[in-house]
Amino acid sequence: MPMPDTEPQAVDSPITASAIFIVMTLTPGDDHASTVRDWCxxxxxxxxxxxxxxxxxxxxxxxxxxSHAWDTLFGAPRPAQLHPFREIRAGERVAVATPGDILLHxxxxxxxxxxxxxxQMLERLGDAVTVVDEVHGFRNFDMRSMIGFxxxxxxxxxxxxxxxxxxxxEDATFAGGSYVLVQKYLHDMKGWNALPVETQENIIGRRKLSDIELASDVKPSNSHSSLTTLDENGEEMKILRDNMPFGRVGDKEFGTYFIGYxxxxxxxxxxxxxxxIGxxxxxxxxxxxFSRAVTGGLFFVPSADLLEALVEPGAQAAAASAPQPDAPAAANGDGSLNIGSLKEQRHHA
Known part of the structure; x- marks a missing residue:
């Protein structure tokens, strides 16, 4: 559980009727990095x-x-499990890894x-970033994906x-944070809609109309529901999905933006x-x-408190290393953020 004095970002906010997903890359240069840190x-x-x-x-x-953006902007320390998105390839099925330094949901x-x-946010960032993917999602009837479930x-x-x-x-320096993985999927709606509803239900593992999960003795082991259910020591491991349909009818583009926290x-x-893989x-x-992933990225979501504190690293290091009353001066010669000290100082300011 997060530390009591740490406020997460709006990870667990209720699903809404509209969403915009923006993935950006950093423009090289110290001035651009400083712009992004100030923007945080x-x-x-x-x-x-x-x-x-x-x-x-x-x-x-x-x-x-x-991962690359964290190292470039903030340096050490870094979130314990942050790494570049790992591409998964099995024949023609590919979970691609695509460029992405900053995600806005x-x-x-x-x-x-x-x-x-x-x-407003992109105007402030200016030339410091380049938008490489932007998706406008919408709620589809009673929370249904583009494929009707x-x-x-x-x-x-x-x-x-x-x-x-x-x-x-488990990673106390970054308590209150989260990880988020995103993928943009495009669907072959003509092929999907040609399937009988019963076949679609066996692929998903649920009834299409009622949303009731198929009984375990009839649900195929390769259904989407079966393969995305994980158990660890008898407990189901869950993620929070806030997927959104998107599309452009004239271009015959029909998709789902997957986002999992x-x-x-x-x-x-x-x-x-x-x-x-299977x-x-x-x-x-x-x-x-019937669905093809065309993007893929993994991002770390700092707590709301930490996000606000992620400004110029030099200023943070100076603030964190400043002598405190009745305390010896702290040395910090490695250029790190001193996040733990900074968080403590901010909460007691």
């Missing part, structure tokens, strides 16, 4: 300023950083709020959501291995015969 301290203020205009709009934003009940927040039925709720998504004392990337990566190998997710 203003993210919460942007959300407050835009959200205050429509208090009932449930506006939120989650900001995450890729913006949610609201109305797209105008999402759009305004994205506009209800999505996210088994999402953890309340305290259980915190348990499975928020880092605790967890306190460790391990369960999400295991689910992907089960889907693409459990056992070869017994893969038949949904991949």
């Amino acid at each position: 301290g203003d993210v919460a203020a942007f959300v407050r300023s835009v959200g205050k205009r429509v208090p009932s709009g449930y506006l939120s934003c989650v900001c995450g950083f890729g 913006i949610r609201a009940s109305h797209m105008d709020l999402c759009f305004e927040l994205a506009t 209800v999505d996210g039925t088994e999402n953890p709720q309340g305290r259980e959501a915190t348990k499975f998504t928020i880092i605790g004392d 967890a306190r460790s990337p391990a369960p999400i990566e295991q689910m992907l291995e089960n889907m693409f 459990r056992p190998p070869g017994n893969y997710d038949r949904l991949l015969d």
Whole structure:
């Protein structure tokens, strides 16, 4: 569980009717890196300023950083399990790894709020970043994915959501943070819609209309539901999905933006291995015969407190190493963030 004095970002916020997903890469250069670090301290203020205009709009934003970006912007220490997205390849089935340094997951009940927040935040970042992927998602009827099945039925709720998504004392320096993995899938809707509903249900592992899970004695072992269910010591390991449909009808583009949060990337990566390679190998997710991943990225989501503190590293190191009353001067010659000291200092300021 997170430390009592650590506030997570809006990871566990309720699913909304609209969302914008933005993946960016960093522009090389110290000045650009400084711009991004300064921007980190203003993210919460942007959300407050835009959200205050429509208090009932449930506006939120989650900001995450890729492995390369963390090293470039912040250095040591680094989140214990942060690493580049690991491509998974099994024949024609590929979970691709694509460039991405910063992720923005913006949610609201109305797209105008999402759009305004994205506009203001990217204007502040300017040339310091390049947008490499932008997806505008929408709620599809009663929480149904593009392929017509209800999505996210088994999402953890309340305290259980915190348990499975928020880092605790296993990585105390980064308590209150989370990991998020994203993939953009494109669907062969013509091929999918040509399947009988019963065949679709066997591929997903649920009834299409009622959303009731198929009985264990009839649900295929290669169904999507079977392969994405993980057990550890008799307990089901869950992730929090906030997937959104997206598309462009004129271009015949129909897709699902997968976004999964967890306190460790391990369960999400295991689910992907089960889907693409199979459990056992070869017994893969038949949904991949109709769905193709075209992006893939893994990001660390710092706590809200830490995100606000991730400003100029030199300033942080100086603040953290400044002599405290009745305490010896702290030495810090390695250029690290001194995050632990900084967090303690901020909370007692």
